[in-house]
Amino acid sequence: MIEDKPTRTELSELGEFGLINHLASFARSENSSTLKGIGDDAAVIDCGDKAMVITTDLLVEGVHFDLSYMPFKHLGYKAVVVNLSDVYAMNAIPTQITVSLAMSNRFPLETMEELYQGIRMACDMYGVDLIGGDTSSSKHGLMISVTAVGFAPKEDIVYRSGAKENDLICVTGDLGAAYMGLQLLEREKQIFLENPEIQPDLEGNDYILERQLKPEAGKATILKLKELGIKPTAMIDVSDGLSSDLLHICDKSKVGCAIYSEKIPVDHLTYTVAESFNLDPTTCALNGGEDYELLFTISQADFEKIKDFKGISVIGHITNAESGKMFITNSNQAIELTAQGWNAMN
Amino acid sequence: MIEDKPTRTELSELGEFGLINHLASFARSENSSTLKGIGDDAAVIDCGDKAMVITTDLLVEGVHFDLSYMPFKHLGYKAVVVNLSDVYAMNAIPTQITVSLAMSNRFPLETMEELYQGIRMACDMYGVDLIGGDTSSSKHGLMISVTAVGFAPKEDIVYRSGAKENDLICVTGDLGAAYMGLQLLEREKQIFLENPEIQPDLEGNDYILERQLKPEAGKATILKLKELGIKPTAMIDVSDGLSSDLLHICDKSKVGCAIYSEKIPVDHLTYTVAESFNLDPTTCALNGGEDYELLFTISQADFEKIKDFKGISVIGHITNAESGKMFITNSNQAIELTAQGWNAMN
Numbered sequence: 032m033i034e035d036k037p038t039r040t041e042l043s044e045l046g047e048f049g050l051i052n053h054l055a056s057f058a059r060s061e062n063s064s065t066l067k068g069i070g071d072d073a074a075v076i077d078c079g080d081k082a083m084v085i086t087t088d089l090l091v092e093g094v095h096f097d098l099s100y101m102p103f104k105h106l107g108y109k110a111v112v113v114n115l116s117d118v119y120a121m122n123a124i125p126t127q128i129t130v131s132l133a134m135s136n137r138f139p140l141e142t143m144e145e146l147y148q149g150i151r152m153a154c155d156m157y158g159v160d161l162i163g164g165d166t167s168s169s170k171h172g173l174m175i176s177v178t179a180v181g182f183a184p185k186e187d188i189v190y191r192s193g194a195k196e197n198d199l200i201c202v203t204g205d206l207g208a209a210y211m212g213l214q215l216l217e218r219e220k221q222i223f224l225e226n227p228e229i230q231p232d233l234e235g236n237d238y239i240l241e242r243q244l245k246p247e248a249g250k251a252t253i254l255k256l257k258e259l260g261i262k263p264t265a266m267i268d269v270s271d272g273l274s275s276d277l278l279h280i281c282d283k284s285k286v287g288c289a290i291y292s293e294k295i296p297v298d299h300l301t302y303t304v305a306e307s308f309n310l311d312p313t314t315c316a317l318n319g320g321e322d323y324e325l326l327f328t329i330s331q332a333d334f335e336k337i338k339d340f341k342g343i344s345v346i347g348h349i350t351n352a353e354s355g356k357m358f359i360t361n362s363n364q365a366i367e368l369t370a371q372g373w374n375a376m377n
Numbered sequence: 378m379i380e381d382k383p384t385r386t387e388l389s390e391l392g393e394f395g396l397i398n399h400l401a402s403f404a405r406s407e408n409s410s411t412l413k414g415i416g417d418d419a420a421v422i423d424c425g426d427k428a429m430v431i432t433t434d435l436l437v438e439g440v441h442f443d444l445s446y447m448p449f450k451h452l453g454y455k456a457v458v459v460n461l462s463d464v465y466a467m468n469a470i471p472t473q474i475t476v477s478l479a480m481s482n483r484f485p486l487e488t489m490e491e492l493y494q495g496i497r498m499a500c501d502m503y504g505v506d507l508i509g510g511d512t513s514s515s516k517h518g519l520m521i522s523v524t525a526v527g528f529a530p531k532e533d534i535v536y537r538s539g540a541k542e543n544d545l546i547c548v549t550g551d552l553g554a555a556y557m558g559l560q561l562l563e564r565e566k567q568i569f570l571e572n573p574e575i576q577p578d579l580e581g582n583d584y585i586l587e588r589q590l591k592p593e594a595g596k597a598t599i600l601k602l603k604e605l606g607i608k609p610t611a612m613i614d615v616s617d618g619l620s621s622d623l624l625h626i627c628d629k630s631k632v633g634c635a636i637y638s639e640k641i642p643v644d645h646l647t648y649t650v651a652e653s654f655n656l657d658p659t660t661c662a663l664n665g666g667e668d669y670e671l672l673f674t675i676s677q678a679d680f681e682k683i684k685d686f687k688g689i690s691v692i693g694h695i696t697n698a699e700s701g702k703m704f705i706t707n708s709n710q711a712i713e714l715t716a717q718g719w720n721a722m723n
Binding site for chain 2: 042062
């Protein structure tokens with residue numbers, strides 16, 4: 032006899048991007064005002080003269096954050112900033128957010144207030160209004176869902192899909208620091224769990240800890256690019272890791288790339304701490320996530336305009352699709368870039 | 378010795394509306410494009426000619442829904458519709474949504490697909506695009522966060538705050554049905570838990586079950602009001618219960634009200650089932666939530682335009698603030714309306 036058993040596919044079989052791609056088949060994009068649906072840092076809606084971008088991120092306790100070393104104020108702040116980062120990555124200016132919170136009753140009001148102080152701090156820093164949300168109890172743990180909206184003239188919006196052969200690949204700031212900050216916090220947590228009398232030793236590591244606990248979004252870069260009269264051809268924020276995010280640009284733009292190990296900006300402290308963990312600093316910079324720097328491509332003609340601007344590194348160039356997506360080592364070897372992602376590194 | 382103990386205030390001490398009011402103190406509303414922040418069915422953002430409204434709702438397993446009788450497809454559908462209802466309550470037309478989902482790995486992919494089928498069904502019914510979201514695992518249970526946006530000419534937006542003395546109070550459809558549907562589902566669940574061999578007896582109760590499991594948002598009403606050339610003076614959707622939601626209009630508009638028991642629309646089945654539960658049908662209509670009907674006020678001059686329109690009941694009128702918020706019984710007694718809310722009824 033043949034049994035008609037219902038199929039059961041484990042979510043883990045698909046992986047994060049597999050799942051997102053699969054669920055995208057349920058998306059609907061039929062209204063003429065929907066300029067861009069799923070598949071970029073934010074969706075884009077036609078508002079007449081202007082375009083509105085909208086993006087949302089969900090942070091779940093035990094999955095995206097660990098309350099044993101993440102202060103509530105920082106958590107609230109970071110939940111906002113990661114969304115603003117997506118708005119800037121569309122070359123738009125964030126203006127409003129909504130925040131929804133589910134919180135178990137093990138938390139008192141004072142905790143929620145700290146969280147909202149952090150949310151408010153981010154709003155004030157970036158000039159963004161907190162205009163709504165929802166609050167609920169939860170049976171277990173804490174969850175924060177933030178939606179951010181922003182605006183730009185329609186022609187200013189930058190997608191992941193616009194990179195062209197010979198464009199220069201640029202990245203702001205430095206990479207791998209947030210990942211090393213996380214490693215440090217995780218290590219001190221383990222030591223504490225094994226021996227609660229030992230106090231965490233985090234001294235001298237403020238920079239990488241701040242990169243993990245108090246990241247910044249790309250406001251300064253976006254304003255600077257506007258001032259310099261540069262519109263990137265493609266852009267994404269570095270949330271999953273340089274490799275993974277650059278591959279998104281290549282896939283959406285149907286191009287290849289070549290980036291150079293020696294050009295990838297790594298802070299001195301990131302370098303030192305990575306080595307103390309026996310990790311290769313460049314690997315951390317390639318695959319460490321949560322840096323929230325901006326990765327973008329510009330036409331070669333714009334190189335003169337940015338070459339003296341500190342805080343932007345040209346790390347390579349866009350090639351044709353057939354040339355592949357390449358990472359060039361210091362010894363001039365070309366290695367295929369893979370989307371290892373920072374989750375895979377843990 | 379005086380100990381400096383940190384204060385701990387339980388969230389339950391404040392209650393839902395107390396908490397919302399408290400958290401509103403962290404809101405920020407400084408950008409000129411923010412036309413309305415917290416305090417209505419949706420926030421309103423200036424987009425040039427048009428206004429955009431944005432609203433968000435969070436549904437948490439074990440708090441807002443019970444998977445033992447809520448099919449996933451209905452859950453996805455309802456999560457969308459409750460947000461669209463808020464957009465219509467601003468007299469705007471919803472156009473796009475984002476959906477974020479946190480789901481424990483006890484659920485297979487097929488469950489997530491059912492959920493998205495329901496989401497898509499609601500999108501198709503209301504002509505709304507699904508343009509983004511986020512997907513995450515969770516340590517426990519299922520959470521859905523939906524954000525809906527919609528548009529209207531700026532002058533068409535209706536707030537809770539516009540009701541004027543002598544305006545007529547109108548409500549669409551009938552009330553209390555979703556609440557009675559919930560009672561029925563809860564009763565059959567208890568019977569099943571006590572004796573799993575007894576099959577649920579839900580026959581003949583389709584109408585109230587559908588009102589609970591598959592509510593509709595006020596699209597038809599909004600289109601009809603536009604066709605009739607009526608702009609309500611104030612509007613809200615009936616999600617917490619008629620009393621509670623009418624009190625919101627009165628508070629925001631700084632007015633009183635008088636509604637008449639005999640005028641409150643209650644479906645025949647709601648009436649019968651309420652009586653079988655030894656509940657007063659009018660109390661269910663006043664305090665039962667989740668009907669997602671529209672409650673609005675219109676100028677008396679507009680009465681002629683709607684009086685023949687089935688599906689809208691005039692249930693009373695707005696008074697001055699000093700006259701209080703009154704419920705007039707069938708025996709002509711005036712009782713102060715209280716915001717019991719449907720949660721309190723459980």
